[in-house]
Amino acid sequence: MKISREASTTARRAFRMCVEGDRVVDEKLRRVFKKVAESKPRGWQAILHELKRLIRLEMERRQVLVESANTLDDSSKGRVQDSLSRQYGDDLTFEFKVTPELLGGMRVRVGNDVWDGSVKARLDRLSNSF
Numbered sequence: 001m002k003i004s005r006e007a008s009t010t011a012r013r014a015f016r017m018c019v020e021g022d023r024v025v026d027e028k029l030r031r032v033f034k035k036v037a038e039s040k041p042r043g044w045q046a047i048l049h050e051l052k053r054l055i056r057l058e059m060e061r062r063q064v065l066v067e068s069a070n071t072l073d074d075s076s077k078g079r080v081q082d083s084l085s086r087q088y089g090d091d092l093t094f095e096f097k098v099t100p101e102l103l104g105g106m107r108v109r110v111g112n113d114v115w116d117g118s119v120k121a122r123l124d125r126l127s128n129s130f
Helices: 005-017 026-039 044-061 074-088 119-129
Strands: 063-068 093-098 106-110 113-116
Touching: 005 026, 005 044, 026 044, 044 063, 063 074, 074 093, 074 106
Parallel strands: 063 093
Antiparallel strands: 063 106, 106 113
């Protein structure tokens, strides 16, 4: 769906009004959706579509995927969670996954940030350098 500049700007302003600190306030977001749906300003469908996209991006920014070659014990999971919570905030959603293809080490993805300390990544970098 092609969104006009005006609708995009309106959606971004409305989204910023729903953010306190670095968190989205659900109640404010509900009120914005309700207000736009009731008043139906010009390009209201595009505004709602863009708001939905911004919310999806914000939710993805708070999801953490930790991949490791072997199952992590509880203390290792706790250290990873504590470290990432200090850096990104407390409202992260963690998913731990075993990926044997990594051979060793772990890969951590928080939103768009990726830290790859796996043996597979090191071997790939080594093979690319030749």
